[in-house]
Amino acid sequence: VRPLVLATDGRAVEILDQARLPHEVARVRLESLEQVANAIRTMQVRGAPLIGITAAHGLALALRADPTDAGLEHATATLAATRPTAVNLRWALDRMTAAVRPVPAAERAALAMAEAGRMAEEEVAACRAIGDAGLAVLRALAASRPGRPLDVLTHCNAGWLATLEYGTALAPVYRAREVGVDVHVWVDETRPRGQGWLTAWELGQAGVPHTVVADTAAGWLFREGLVDVVLVGADRVARNGDVCNKVGTSLVALAAREAGVPFYAAAPASSVDWAAADGSAIPIEQRDATELTCIRGRGADGRMVQLRVAPPEVAVMNPAFDVTPAALLAGIVTERGVARASAGGLRTLFPERFAP
């Protein structure tokens, strides 16, 4: 199962509605540009790699309706405006545009769908490679702590729900499970949207032992010596190794450093913004106050309900991401191996991006 598949009739994509997980496993069919843009905006699909792949498919669907240059421009502008932080969105749209613009309008839709499919398979391969690179890290740590499961802490959801298969931060965990390295995962709840419950659902499906904690618990966990390694994803990595990820990540990184625990971000090259000199160049999305004040879940009668935890007039600020400085990272796990979190480290693995 993947969180996004092409419909069998080829005229739509079907997504797993992540706004309804873990309560309901519901697939939603998206046929139009507007439906795809709305699904990204409302986070029915989420996770930087999946946002990129979804946008690529959305562009292909849009070109079925209007393959002209004007149609192409309208579609890319609409999709690009959905979310500002994940650079995979821009990366996917740039790559799709480069592929389809040179060809006649009549051929664009089919070409676009093929290109989107190729990108999806490349992303899957990248996640699998990230899993192998991260597995080496976990193996080394497990060898130094024999006799008990390795305790991994993760923030937000960077599993297969956020990509297509394996995930980024969770790919090494799934690979560890596959090869018999015992792992237990501490899962941050990840307020305001609670993506930790998605991670718990994913890990539960895969039979990986895990425990959810409030985001506030990280200081206690580290002080008690209950965390061996931190693995998180990334929504955008700057050229110097600064990592922008779900809000709260930088606090975990500070606590990890204080405890001497290695902290890794895992991300494919599609999440690196080669034009961003450092984290300060990355726009931080501000989202609606209702993400904090309104909570959805299952009521006593089993039906889905929504409630307010605060009166509507309460002032709220809701940044969706933060930047973890490169200096706090032990490394960035990529599809080409583990890079030091620095321009030099990324250059070693991706020299073509640093060509003069």
Added chain:
Amino acid sequence: VRPLVLATDGRAVEILDQARLPHEVARVRLESLEQVANAIRTMQVRGAPLIGITAAHGLALALRADPTDAGLEHATATLAATRPTAVNLRWALDRMTAAVRPVPAAERAALAMAEAGRMAEEEVAACRAIGDAGLAVLRALAASRPGRPLDVLTHCNAGWLATLEYGTALAPVYRAREVGVDVHVWVDETRPRGQGWLTAWELGQAGVPHTVVADTAAGWLFREGLVDVVLVGADRVARNGDVCNKVGTSLVALAAREAGVPFYAAAPASSVDWAAADGSAIPIEQRDATELTCIRGRGADGRMVQLRVAPPEVAVMNPAFDVTPAALLAGIVTERGVARASAGGLRTLFPERFAP
């Protein structure tokens, strides 16, 4: 208004039910030892100083029913077992026991109620003095940042709801408001129980500008330079200045240090555990998983409802407190002034506690 008052008939206390705030302002009458113990355990009353004062009144009520030595012992044991971390509970019970044990059983109840009342008034005076000591800190910071409100960040609720009047961390904020120093407060939501919504309600009632953020947002706030000073309360301060406070506090302290922002805990002497050499001696309460998975609030029809954000089988760990090492504190604001967070600092203000 206070969160705890003696009933006019003298046979009960009336509390503001903090489990129902900010949705409902409801008073609850507590007449028996069991009712008082349950109110503390379920956090209908909460906040270290208020827990102490409530326990003192609970003991007085218990002695009305059974003033014998056995009754006294049963009551203190019952109340002491309600919550493990706030040292005010033990402090209050020790002081009450010392007062009533020497006198004949028939006189104990009246004496106990008088002593509990005295403790309440002393606690109010201590909070007011903490407010004045902290006000001097805020004034100095405001003077160095003229032309805009001083941005204070707080975690959990350490206002009058957690004490009786003024509060501890919020006492300097209320005093600043009284004397015309412009202050804006960033309020951490404080998962899992969301005491930030109590703080927002308190500040709103007092007309103090404030904005609620998810606990995960602190890293972003500090990095953006939006915080001038951190003020938090304390559930137990160790002799060396380590501060145990609501879970998540230590993460805020790390982020504050990283940003060069001063971090203060505010607490009366009744919150200092003079027998605890350092933070490792302080027991950390583990609370029920449902605090994370079940959320109460107001439904669309205006009625109070409860929902689950995760399936009941999800594994959860829920520590209620954490320890912030003394080295991360700029000082501890007490009723005798601002102490350096160290044994030497506390000794300077409380020499009688360090007598050989």
